Amino acid sequence: MNKQELIESQQDIAVHGARKGDFVRLGDTALVVRVEADDREIGNEVQIGFGKNLRDGIGMRSVSSNDSCDVVVTNVLIIDAVLGIRVSSIGIRNGRIAAIGRAGNPDTMDGIDVVVGSGSIVIPGEGLIATAxxxxxxxxxxxxxxxxxxxxxxxxxxxxxxxxxxxxxxxxxxxxxxxxxxxxxxxxxxxxxxxxxxxxxxxxxxxxxxxxxxxxxxxxxxxxxxxxxxxxxxxxxxxxxxxxxxxxxxxxxxxxxxxxxxxxxxxxxxxxxxxxxxxxxxxxxxxxxxxxxxxxxxxxxxxxxxxxxxxxxxxxxxxxxxxxxxxxxxxxxxxxxxxxxxxxxxxxxxxxxxxxxxxxxxxxxxxxxxxxxxxxxxxxxxxxxxxxxxxxxxxxxxxxxxxxxxVAKITINPALVHGLSHEIGSIQIGLLADLVLWPYSSFASKPNMIIKNGLPAWGVVGDPGATVTNAQPLLIGPQFGAFGVTAEDLAVQFTNNSATDSTGRRRNVAVRNTRTIRSxxxxxxxxxxxxxxxxxxxxxxxxxxxxxxxxxxxxxxxxxxxx
Amino acid sequence: MELTPSEQDRLLIFNVAQLAQARRARGVKLNKPEAVSLISHAVIEAARDGNTHAQALQAGLTAISDNELLPGIGSMLRGIAVEAVFDDGRRLVVVDYETSDPQVPGQVTRLEPISQPAKSGAVMISVHNNSMIQISVTTHMHFFEVNPHLSFDRPATYGMHLDIKAGGHVDFPSGETVTVQLVPITGDRVLIGFAGLVDGPLDEPGMKERAIERARTLGYLSEQS
Missing domain, CATH: 3.20.20.140 (Metal-dependent hydrolases)
Structure with a gap:
């Protein structure tokens, strides 16, 4: 790469995060991954914010959440034991993963998998890693x-x-x-x-x-x-x-x-x-x-x-x-x-x-x-x-x-061992949208946001009286999803098929296939x-x-x- | 003292900074929370001493130096946001520490440049801004429906958007003419909303003619060059 290409690449990485073919070092480890795929179309990447293209009629389709998503995590580097290492967007409906792939408005963009509605909540994932x-x-x-x-x-x-x-x-x-x-x-x-x-x-x-x-x-x-x-x-x-x-x-x-x-x-x-x-x-x-x-x-x-x-x-x-x-x-x-x-x-x-x-x-x-x-x-x-x-x-x-x-050791495999994989364990369509967003720099050490059933429930919060969200001291603690009865609604209680009755609001889910699972x-x-x-x-x-x-x-x- | 939650947060910064100072005094190389606390503390105390915003920022930038940091810390000290109490009120200071440490946790390395594939059907259009203020247009806006004070061959831009990087924009300064490249909108080519000039499938028979007629009626073509 010549000097100009290098400067442009650095700017592009700062705006859009890693792309296919890029090498990403995880935190301060010796681990380096190469991005296997990128579901974005170069030139049609959607982003939210002032002067960006996630706007009504452009990147957002003027439809209700039923026909789009409640929440979309855009353009995040997914590291998932089943899905692999790819940049993609995650669409969430009713707390579950509803779509994975290219996000935007199919009216104006090719190959859209995740329809962003004009009312969808957008969580920008650029520059972040998503794991289950x-x-x-x-x-x-x-x-x-x-x-x-x-x-x-x-x-x-x-x-x-x-x-x-x-x-x-x-x-x-x-x-x-x-x-x-x-x-x-x-x-x-x-x-x-x-x-x-x-x-x-x-x-x-x-x-x-x-x-x-x-x-x-x-x-x-x-x-x-x-x-x-x-x-x-x-x-x-x-x-x-x-x-x-x-x-x-x-x-x-x-x-x-x-x-x-x-x-x-x-x-x-x-x-x-x-x-x-x-x-x-x-x-x-x-x-x-x-x-x-x-x-x-x-x-x-x-x-x-x-x-x-x-x-x-x-x-x-x-x-x-x-x-x-x-x-x-x-x-x-x-x-x-x-x-x-x-x-x-x-x-x-x-x-x-x-x-x-x-x-x-x-x-x-x-x-x-x-x-x-x-x-x-x-x-x-x-x-x-x-x-x-x-x-x-x-x-x-x-x-x-x-x-x-x-990643498998702490997500999908424990889910399989304990009969939870019909609900959780990886970033797959149909599973609960339980996601962790990590900065590239502190992957596996300090997360940025914990999304539980599609809603931010825990993560980095700053000075509550500040003009911006990221003023020091930054602490890791409850987000709105941890308050009220929502905390109870956003999670499940894993139980068994013979449980007689249950108290409380929390959804009970029986574990499955625990006896046939093998190493x-x-x-x-x-x-x-x-x-x-x-x-x-x-x-x-x-x-x-x-x-x-x-x-x-x-x-x-x-x-x-x-x- | 009637301390608010925000004021109590200042004490967390102070506590960590005290710890970091003690560690630094023992010759210990600082890690991320230690370094962030010292930068934040320096800004807050500079403000408390009656300094200006610029002086407090400088205090934050010089609160630590590379040789006091563990390897890899310097690059993580960008965008450190601190709210300090200045004499004229509470103000936000954002410190971007400059480091020469080559180690970068989470570094993205690109060995081959990406290229934006050329799009077919591109047109060049000269656009004149007749208004007294600057007008800016973003990448994916339907160019046919932009501000009526921009004067250009509007029918030629039907179904087109700017051919620039996604999320970018072009500024059209007052009284100036700027030439831009446009490319066709992709996907199903259905435009809903905007100025209401199309509000449907772009390529439906008669749609373009109707859109031009609406544009004319609503004054979008009156300043056409």
């Missing part, structure tokens, strides 16, 4: 503020195990669950609650089912015994609900091989499969790579860093009611912390073996760190790119596939294979290949953005 809302399947809602933190990080759905400063690992009381649905109505956040699977009989499971849980949690703190596992999975098979599993870390009643045997090929979601969060020591990681066992990670072990091991000993003691004065407790905690399995876990993510990331919020993870840690981890495996023109554009090896794989169906993952952890916990292999990774001194997306 994050789904965190492992939340201990030990504090109501966890919901604020989740939304502020770009998470729009949580699967939680309690609602109060008590260690629940599942709640079964129907009376309590009825209250819970109303409490969670205060946030524009989709919520599913797991019942406690401490059932050697089905009575507690039956009650939780009637109370509207969307699945069950088996946890060693309340018993991950063979009988519990079998009873719960049998019950889940009968009622199509998901089962999350934190295995017997003490190997008190069974070792990892016996747990696999008791599961007997049935679908189960293995939480924190690396093991720091709990489960068979030292080899719970062997659960990953199997078709029926859907493995996930919790975020403190991701983007494996030099301080990870030291942090975890303190975390285990503090989170699990242990006593640091008791040498036996300290030893038990130390047994759970292994550098080799953390290193291997990060590699297995990049390889596409472990399909899901989550937080373990307030129970050994950070609810507002999953996007960040997932992409800081992806960045560890990305090579630096040469983008100074000395290498032809077509020869630059980009991270598109890696980035889409990591091989995980989007941009599905790599299966045998993982071996040697009895010392110091050597991990995948299909005989030794998996190692040096801990990194610094994680991306972190120091740059966090106070």
């Amino acid at each position: 809302g994050g789904i965190d399947t492992h939340v201990h809602a030990m504090s109501p503020r966890v919901c604020d933190a989740a939304l502020s990080s770009g998470v729009t759905t949580i699967i939680t195990q309690e609602f109060g400063p008590f260690w629940g690992v599942g709640v079964n009381s129907k009376w309590a669950l009825d209250h819970a649905r109303n409490m969670y109505g205060a946030w524009p956040l989709n919520v599913g609650i797991l019942g406690r699977a401490a059932g050697s009989s089905t009575a507690p499971l039956q009650e939780a089912l009637a109370g509207g849980v969307c699945g069950f949690k088996i946890h060693e703190d309340t018993g991950a015994h063979p009988r519990t596992i079998d009873t719960t999975l049998k019950f889940a098979d009968e009622h199509d609900v998901a089962v999350a599993l934190h295995t017997d870390g003490l190997n008190e009643m069974l070792s990892v091989a016996e747990t696999i045997k008791v599961i007997a090929g049935r679908a189960v979601h293995a939480f924190h499969v690396e093991g720091c969060g709990g489960g068979h020591s030292p080899d719970v990681l062997q659960l990953a790579g199997r078709d029926n066992i859907l493995a996930s990670s919790t975020n403190p072990t991701l983007a494996y860093g030099v301080n990870a091991a030291d942090e975890h000993v303190a975390m285990i003691i503090s989170a699990h009611g242990m006593n640091p004065e008791l040498p036996s407790d300290v030893q038990m905690a130390r047994n759970r912390v292994r550098n080799a399995t953390m290193a291997a876990e990060n590699r297995l993510h990049d390889m596409g073996v472990i399909p899901v990331t989550s937080s373990d919020a307030l129970g050994m993870g950070r609810v507002d760190d999953t996007w960040r840690k997932t992409f800081a981890m992806a960045s560890m495996f990305a090579d630096e790119k040469i983008l100074d023109g000395s290498v032809a554009a077509s020869d630059v090896v980009t991270d598109n596939e890696r980035v889409l794989r990591h 091989s169906q995980m989007i941009r993952h599905g790599i299966l294979g045998e993982i071996q952890v040697d009895p010392t916990g110091h050597v991990v292999t995948f299909e005989g290949q030794h998996l190692t990774q040096e801990p990194q001194n610094a994680a991306t997306l972190t120091r740059t953005f966090l106070l």
Whole structure:
């Protein structure tokens, strides 16, 4: 490019954002994506504002929302595990994604997919990235503020195990669950609650089912015994609900091989499969790579860093009611912390073996760190790119596939594992318009806007008395969609087909297809294979290949953005 | 003190700025929230000291320097908006920090220039502004229906719009003649609204003749050159 072309390109990028063929660095990571497609027509790009072309009769068609859209997010860089990496516009009707493609007025422009009405709400997406809302399947809602933190990080759905400063690992009381649905109505956040699977009989499971849980949690703190596992999975098979599993870390009643045997090929979601969060020591990681066992990670072990091991000993003691004065407790905690399995876990993510990331919020993870840690981890495996023109554009090896794989871990794959994908998980026509808009510069670290069911519900707000919206101090907090009964209307409660009745305004949605889902169906993952952890916990292999990774001194997306 | 929400927000800026100053004093390189707080704080305090808007802006621009920042921070310090209380009232100051740091988080790199495909059916038209004020026309406006004080071969612009970048505009200064290139409107070629000269499908038989007649009746052709 000559100097004039360079200046014009920079101006064009400033106005219209990235276009097809452009390279975009995500935040301060080493990840660079190349835009695969652009649904705009050059010369007919629509934009809202003074002197722009989204005006009545020009870019806007003078029709009602029925014949156009309630809301249009224009010309945004979509990064979606299903849709790929493309610039497009998203049309929203009644809270759902109604159209994706070129936006404008078909009366005056060719190839319009998203009709902008003269009355449509327009959210300019130029220069922003849109992802589906994050789904965190492992939340201990030990504090109501966890919901604020989740939304502020770009998470729009949580699967939680309690609602109060008590260690629940599942709640079964129907009376309590009825209250819970109303409490969670205060946030524009989709919520599913797991019942406690401490059932050697089905009575507690039956009650939780009637109370509207969307699945069950088996946890060693309340018993991950063979009988519990079998009873719960049998019950889940009968009622199509998901089962999350934190295995017997003490190997008190069974070792990892016996747990696999008791599961007997049935679908189960293995939480924190690396093991720091709990489960068979030292080899719970062997659960990953199997078709029926859907493995996930919790975020403190991701983007494996030099301080990870030291942090975890303190975390285990503090989170699990242990006593640091008791040498036996300290030893038990130390047994759970292994550098080799953390290193291997990060590699297995990049390889596409472990399909899901989550937080373990307030129970050994950070609810507002999953996007960040997932992409800081992806960045560890990305090579630096040469983008100074000395290498032809077509020869630059980009991270598109890696980035889409990591988006899948926090959107579509957790939706599939927990039976939510008929409502959420990607930017597809018919699904709820749960979207996160991110600046290119702070992707996966600090979002700009959280759109819930089509309406801005959370995001960056500034000085309320200012002349403009962006005056400092900029804070991430509730937008209008979080107020009044709208918060309750903008989200769904994930429940089950046998839930007897429901309280509150929130729409109840039964989870689906939780029993037939398999690892091989995980989007941009599905790599299966045998993982071996040697009895010392110091050597991990995948299909005989030794998996190692040096801990990194610094994680991306972190120091740059966090106070 | 009767502090309003907006005033309380000043204290958040002050708190972060105090923290950032302490960190900077220890030789710590600053990250984004730290740097933004120091810029904002400098503007607010310059205003409080009785300085002018221009002086407060300068205080913001010089509140930090590249060598105090972590790599990649400088480029994110554009458009820092701060509302400060000046002696003549509350005023908005927008600080665009200049950096020479080559690292740019979120950078877009374009290695091949884009080109706008040439459109067929383009016409060149000379347009004279007969009025006393400047008239500006945006890209996708139906040129046939623009301000009647613009004098040009209006029938030749039926169904056409300016052939410039989307979202741009052309200024027609008072008393001057400007030559512009126009291209046909695309899509279904249905124009609803505007000045009401067409209000239907452009290519329907007789539509153009009717539109010209309406234009004549409504005085759009009286100043035709």
